[in-house]
Amino acid sequence: xxxxxxxxxxxxxxxxxxxxxxxxRSLGTFDLMILGLAVAVGAGIFSVGARAxxxxxxxxxIFSFIIAAFTCALAIMCYAEFASSVPVTGSAxxxxxxxxxxxxxxxxxxxxxxxxISAAAVIAKYWGIYLSTVLSVAGIDLSxxxxxxxxxxxxxxxxxxxxxxxxxxxxxxxxxxVNNVFTILKLAITVFVIVxxxxxxxxxxxxxxxxxxxxxxVAHGVSGDxxxxxxxxxxxxxxxxxxxxLGVISGASLVFFAFLGxxxxxxxxxxxxxxxxxxxxxxxGGLALVTVLYILVTLALTGMVPYTELAKAxxxxxxxxxxxxxxxxxxxxxxxxxxxxxxxxxxVLLMGSSRVLLALCRDGLLPRSWGVTSKxxxxxxxxxxxxxxxxxxxxxxTKVEAxxxxxxxxxxxxFVLVSVGILILRKKNPHSAGYRVPLLPFLPVLSALLCVxxxxxxxTLTWVRFLAWMALGVVVYLAYGMRHSxxxxxx
Numbered sequence: 001x002x003x004x005x006x007x008x009x010x011x012x013x014x015x016x017x018x019x020x021x022x023x024x025r026s027l028g029t030f031d032l033m034i035l036g037l038a039v040a041v042g043a044g045i046f047s048v049g050a051r052a053x054x055x056x057x058x059x060x061x062i063f064s065f066i067i068a069a070f071t072c073a074l075a076i077m078c079y080a081e082f083a084s085s086v087p088v089t090g091s092a093x094x095x096x097x098x099x100x101x102x103x104x105x106x107x108x109x110x111x112x113x114x115x116x117i118s119a120a121a122v123i124a125k126y127w128g129i130y131l132s133t134v135l136s137v138a139g140i141d142l143s144x145x146x147x148x149x150x151x152x153x154x155x156x157x158x159x160x161x162x163x164x165x166x167x168x169x170x171x172x173x174x175x176x177x178v179n180n181v182f183t184i185l186k187l188a189i190t191v192f193v194i195v196x197x198x199x200x201x202x203x204x205x206x207x208x209x210x211x212x213x214x215x216x217x218v219a220h221g222v223s224g225d226x227x228x229x230x231x232x233x234x235x236x237x238x239x240x241x242x243x244x245x246l247g248v249i250s251g252a253s254l255v256f257f258a259f260l261g262x263x264x265x266x267x268x269x270x271x272x273x274x275x276x277x278x279x280x281x282x283x284x285g286g287l288a289l290v291t292v293l294y295i296l297v298t299l300a301l302t303g304m305v306p307y308t309e310l311a312k313a314x315x316x317x318x319x320x321x322x323x324x325x326x327x328x329x330x331x332x333x334x335x336x337x338x339x340x341x342x343x344x345x346x347x348v349l350l351m352g353s354s355r356v357l358l359a360l361c362r363d364g365l366l367p368r369s370w371g372v373t374s375k376x377x378x379x380x381x382x383x384x385x386x387x388x389x390x391x392x393x394x395x396x397x398t399k400v401e402a403x404x405x406x407x408x409x410x411x412x413x414x415f416v417l418v419s420v421g422i423l424i425l426r427k428k429n430p431h432s433a434g435y436r437v438p439l440l441p442f443l444p445v446l447s448a449l450l451c452v453x454x455x456x457x458x459x460t461l462t463w464v465r466f467l468a469w470m471a472l473g474v475v476v477y478l479a480y481g482m483r484h485s486x487x488x489x490x491x
Contacts, residue, residue, distance in 0.1 A: 003103025003477075005487045007363075009086050009429060012098060015362050016088040016270050021371060023089060023270045023358075024171070024378040031176050032272065032282025033289070036265045038183045038344035040258060040290045041190060048258050049298045050317045054310030057251035058211040058243060059302040062295060064251030065258075069291040071454060072259040074447030075415035076287055077437045078422040079266045080280040084434030085425065087275035090359030091266040091352075092414035097363070099424035100417065106365055106481055108417050110473035112263075112356045115410030117387065118403045119260060120349035121157070121394035127342040128156015128395070134335050157395030164347040165388035168354070171377045175347060182344045189337030190293055193318060193330075197300025200325045205306050213244025227461040232453075234460050253457040256408050258294060262287055263414060268355065280435035350391065354383040364489065365481035405462040406469070412455045413466075419447040 016022065027035075053061040082095040090097075093109035132144040145152050167175040230250060265283050272278050297318070301310075305324045310316040317338075319331040358380045361371025374381045394400045422437055422444045437443055482488060 002482050002485075002488055004101040006099065006101050007097050007487070009098060009432075012086050012088050012094060018362070020375070021358070021362055021373055022378055023355075023373060023380075025271055025273050025275075026171075027176060027268060027272045027278070029278045029282045029285070031180070032265055032268070032278060033286040034180050034183050035176070035268065035348060036262050036283060036286025037187065037290060038179050039260065039265075039348040040262065040286070041183070041186060041293060041341060048255050049294065050301055050310050050313075050320060051315075052251035052254045053298070053302055053307050054313065054316045055251075056242065056247040056254065058208070058247070058307035059206045060210040060248050061251050061255070061302065061307075062298050063210075063248050064255050065291070065294050065298055067249070067252040067450075068256045068259055068454075069287070069294070071252075071415075071447065071450040072256070072262065073284075073287055073291075074443055075419055075451060076262050076283055077435075078418045078444055078447060079263060080283050080435045081422055081437050082418065082425065083266045083269040083279040083283070084276045085429060085432040087269040087272065087279065088359075089268070089270040089355045091263055091269075091356065092418045093356055094359055095421050095425070096417050099421035099428070102363075102365075102482075102485060102487055103477065104417065106360075106477045107470060107473055108414055109356055109360050109365070110470070110476070111410045111413050113353065114469055115260075115407050115414070116349050116353040116356065117391060117394070118400065118410070119407045120161075120346055120353060120387075120391045121398075121400040122404055122407070123342050123345045123349065124157035124161055124391060125154055125395040125400060127160050127339065127346060128154045130335070130339050130342065131156050134339050151397060154396045158392045160343065160346055161350065161388050161392040161395070164350055165384055168347070168351050168384050169374075169377070169379055169381050171379055175351070179344050179347055182340055186337055186340040186344070187293075189333060189340065190297065193334060193337070194293075194296045194300050196327065196330050197297070197304055197318075197321070200322075200327065201300065201303035203303065205303055210245065210248065211243040211307065213246065214242055227464075228459055230457040231460050231463050232456040235456075249453075249457050253408065253454045255294075256412065256454060257404070259287070259290070260407060260411055263411060263418075268351070270355075276434035350384070350387055353387045353391075354380050357383045357387065363487075364485040365477070367484075403465070405458055406465055409455055409458055409462055409466045412451045415451040416448050416455075419444045419451065 049061060049065070052064055053059065057064050086094065086098060088094055091112065093105055093112055096108045097105035129144045132142050135142050144154055144156055146155050164175070167178055262283055265286065269275055269279060301318060301321050304321045309324055310320060313320045319334045322328065322331040322334065357366065358371050360366045361368055361383070370382055371380065372382065373379055423441050426440060
């Protein structure tokens with residue numbers, strides 16, 4: 001059956017070397033670590049932790065980050081083995097194609113597009129809104145919207161997406177250098193936040209460390225109706241609750257957004273020098289640094305103000321905590337950090353989206369005529385422009401922020417298949433060179449189970465939207481991909 005057919009490692013490597021569809025290998029270990037930091041240390045570090053603390057877990061949000069980081073680390077080990085064994089673009093899509101067949105590969109590629117394009121659009125929209133906020137603090141009154149043909153348009157996304165689309169077309173190495181500068185700047189701001197935050201710490205705020213469970217307050221993203229409660233609670237008829245250990249788990253499902261990006265780093269595998277050594281070091285090293293930063297920031301945040309103060313805020317963030325302790329000047333610096341943080345996130349997501357599309361086009365699941373790279377710069381110019389246009393329109397004209405949790409469920413679904421896929425890859429290529437996941441099969445199985453558990457703690461509304469998106473993907477595959485794929489044509 002066509003949808004069960006798999007590619008071989010040799011076929012994947014040959015496809016990557018096809019003239020006119022090649023990417024240039026120019027990235028080193030440091031570039032990959034910075035790439036991971038660029039997309040992970042973004043707006044999330046300044047806001048998602050505060051939201052999880054106030055809404056779900058209280059000071060125990062530290063446990064939420066540790067659970068999310070542990071789950072991510074297990075999955076990233078599997079990514080690292082795949083990426084070093086088969087250093088081609090496409091990330092989870094390509095790995096699933098090699099192990100579980102074309103049908104599942106298409107679905108996971110479809111989900112990756114949802115994850116990356118939605119994330120890029122959400123962050124680009126917030127970037128434009130936050131730019132207006134930062135300028136207003138500096139005394140420059142500039143609205144984040146303009147009226148355009150009777151429509152309200154957010155102009156910021158068009159500006160930032162256009163800049164990074166041009167940079168990415170110019171070449172991965174050029175955009176990586178720009179990314180490195182921005183990332184080092186926001187890391188400096190993050191360290192500043194940690195140091196200043198610890199000077200305002202009051203250990204009394206850590207009590208109770210795990211707030212007792214209570215009925216949820218219908219506000220700030222927590223809803224008592226069927227659509228707002230976790231899917232797991234709905235399936236088993238559990239009463240909706242806030243805080244307690246269930247709150248810690250719900251917090252972990254939310255802050256998982258802060259670790260989005262390390263799967264995207266794997267999409268750059270085909271552009272990495274010496275991938276067998278560079279990829280595992282870059283991906284795992286970046287994850288370790290991010291986890292340490294998140295835990296320190298969370299300690300500073302929950303030590304500065306009681307979690308109940310964060311719960312009262314409509315959009316809790318690090319700035320909320322600094323303002324509460326009378327350090328408004330620090331909040332202004334944080335606002336610049338948020339803007340810089342979001343800037344690099346947009347760039348990495350735009351790059352990842354075009355690379356997944358390139359892999360889908362190479363395999364014929366989308367028109368192959370789209371999946372070409374420029375002769376001079378060896379970048380997918382057409383796809384990069386197409387991604388830029390779609391992201392700018394979504395961010396500029398729609399309420400794309402309503403899809404935030406879709407980003408998490410798309411990432412987690414990819415993690416599940418990659419974790420299971422490594423078991424199949426090891427059987428097919430038992431002596432492959434490069435990084436190898438330890439304690440096989442225990443760690444990959446644990447990774448898959450933890451990812452599924454976090455998925456089940458996302459809301460029922462998120463699951464309905466996710467299933468609808470997958471159903472649309474099945475229709476596209478049956479209508480086009482299944483008949484036009486290279487495997488189908490090679491019969």
